[in-house]
Amino acid sequence: MYLVLMMVSDLVISGHGVDEKSLVTLLGKWDPLERESFRKKTPHLFSEDHERHFQRWDDQYVRLLKHEFVRFKNAVVLWSMHPWERDARLVKEALKKGPNAYGVLIEVSCTRSSEELLGARKAYHSLFDHSIEEDVASHIHGIERKLLVALLSAYRYEGTKVKDDTAKSEAKILSNAIKNAHKKPISEDDEVTRILATRSKLHLQAVYKHYKEISGKNLDEDLDDLRFKEAVQCLCTPQTYFSKVLNAALRIDVDKNTKKSLTRVVVTRADIDMKDIKAEYHNLYGVSLPQKVEEVARGSYKDFLLNLIVRGG
Helix, strand or coil: CCHHHHHHHHHCCCCCCCHHHHHHHHCCCCCCCHHHHHCCCCCCCEEECCCCCCECHHHHEEEEEEEHHHHHHHHHHHEEEEHHHHHHHHHHHHHHCHHHHCCCHHHHHCCCCHHHHHHHHHHHHHHHHHHHHHHHHHCCCCCCCHHHHHHHHCCCCCCCCCCCCHHHHHHHHHHHHHHHHCCCHHHHHHHHHHHHHHCHHHHHHHHHHHHHHHCCCCCHHHHHCHHHHHHHHHHHCEEEEEEEHHHHCCCCCCCCHHHHHHHHHHHHCCCCCHHHHHHHHHHHHCCCCHHHHHHHHHHHHHHHHHHHHHHCC
16 A cells, blocks of 8 residues: 555656546545545655644645646647747747746747748737847846847848858857957857857858867857857757757756756657657667656656657657
8 A cells, every 4th residue: 555655646746747547546446544544654745734633735746736737738738839829939938937948049049940930920929019029138138138139030041052161260250259258258249149140050050060170179068158058059959959958857856947848849849850859869868768758757748748759750
């Protein structure tokens, strides 16, 4: 019986969904004495009120349990949305949450095509009667505002032509800017922002290659500014970026906002580059992404995620 109690406890507080079928099977069969036994033997979920003689839920775990049940619903809703609306709502939510969520703004602005980003801006107009650029500029007052407004305003060339000499020259500009960051922070360098916010992704990948030839290290490795580092990763090595986001989200001991990244990444990349993300995830962490999700997630939420991951090839 004690093992069963622990099993139910684990289902409740897994942190990545709830195994609804197991809960229904186990709890639905318990009589009042068995439910009382469960309450008494799981003190991390219930506390004993000795004066009034009953066991009361820990409010923190009530909120957690509600949140775990809602993960599947949120994933289905996000998947069902038009991609433009989905990105617009992701941007709005990130602005409400504040600096810890600004990476989502980088993600949306740098991993979508020019048409997809334009569509998100159109949807944002329709949903919120403001422009994305307007809200970013009015809500964000830190040093990252200039970069974020520039990235979210971008409409990049998506053809195949790349001027290698220009890419090499701009790699040198970035190298010099990083070397002199102690004199002038990267966030204040207009040339760095111009390069990241206006150049095509193929051009930036050429810049990335030339930068390594110049410095011996990858561009994102040399950047200390988090937003610029995220922007370079999303623009030049998105599969690596998404693999790292997924790995952080699949940890049990992280905050709920980090865990939500699992839903966001799987839903938004399932039809885009999930095959490449899976390959890179395995390369970085030595385990397949489906296997990791299978180990960590629970119930309908897990099944839905695995379906989308497999769908991606």
